[in-house]
Amino acid sequence: MNEKTRAGWGLRLWAVFVAVILVAPLLVVIPVSFSKRASFAFPPHGWSLKWYASIFEDPRWITAIGSSLLVAVLVTALSTVIGTAAALGIHRVGGKAAAAVTGALMAPMIVPGIVSAVAIYAAYLRWHLTGNLQGFLLAHTVLSMPFVVITVLSSLTGVDPTLERAAASLGAGPLRTFLRVTLPGIARGIGAGAVFAFVTSFDEVVAASFLQSPQIRTLPIEMFVSVTNEVNPTIASVSTIILAMTTVVVLVPMLARSGEQRQKQAKR
Template identity: 50%
Template structure:
């Protein structure tokens, strides 16, 4: 290898395949971005005229910006709830030993692997009984259930490398259990909690299947509005909305990666 470039045929082939996969995954985004600046009411690619009219429509049309605000409210509230509940659950699973622990762990992580439509039907059936379908409370509760496993996994990973002798040292100096957690444990596992919260927000902000079952004309998230826009009309505003979602998602992932890398560098 010279200058960081792989020279063996096997490595060249591997890098070439990796590049093709990356191109295949990013191609829709590369098409989507120009469409969001099209000056015509069509999905013609490449656009022959350019305009910001669809971004203007996104932020001025009551239907679109109301769905964006709903997604942000649901995302932030469900993220806060999942961070609190997920941290508590991760502590319980890490520190407590009881029969059926494997079952409880699998139950808490099940939303991560269940098909979305199965979860949607189950949640919708329960919500009809509880009369909270189509309410902000119902959306927040459903999104919390879906994002909770990601916080649990992230916090448990942080707890595995936590030095528990620090808690014993704090207790020996007279700190109460709550003070030990607030002043010693939480600051050290905070990166895991925040990364789990970022993933929880992304999961909530992008979720469409469960939200499609719970939506009403008055409470509707942005992904649901995008789905309805595509199926009911030809409106390039959906391209602008999609671009905004991609930017929010990528920014959240990059922030989590940079934060984690900075934490690892400072610890080293």
């Protein structure tokens, strides 16, 4: 066995080890959510769906789920539009100015979450944006937009600039050139960025803990309150639902992309 083969097997074993570490908690949370007793004992003593039923019977959970979905959908739309526009500007300007703007936009991904949350809270107190939908939208958009910028910039590197110049030379205006030439080339990057923005907003808990109010409380905050005040598998049921939702959100674009590739190969 040569050195490359040993390195390949070592990398595979490490990948398997990391996958087991990441998946192991799920193998506990999911069965506990079906427990019959009001405890976190594992393995569960009996099986029941009553904890899932309790979620949809409790107005607190319903309100929290609705608030999270509303915020996540609106933030996804805002982040996708603004992030795509920013990526287009950065790609076309280039140079040191573009690098500086990119670094500023990436700051929410680099700065620790608690630092960003405290800074947002301090600013929002002056602007009276705490405890309302507008504050959540602005804060989550700032935290989610970098993912859109990254994916769209990556897609733009694969777009041939001569196609845009050719479209312009044939009389197409900037908007038509973007819709007919640029947008199809970066559509997958925009879609990937939108998925990341949705998941980031839906799961955000640090900044939300500072911005919450009795009028608006997202699902992660309700989960935190439930963990501290209650001892039953309801939180495990909510976690399982979130896991299923995020898995669907991530897998659907991947399956659609693989389907398109198979169709292209079949036509060839």
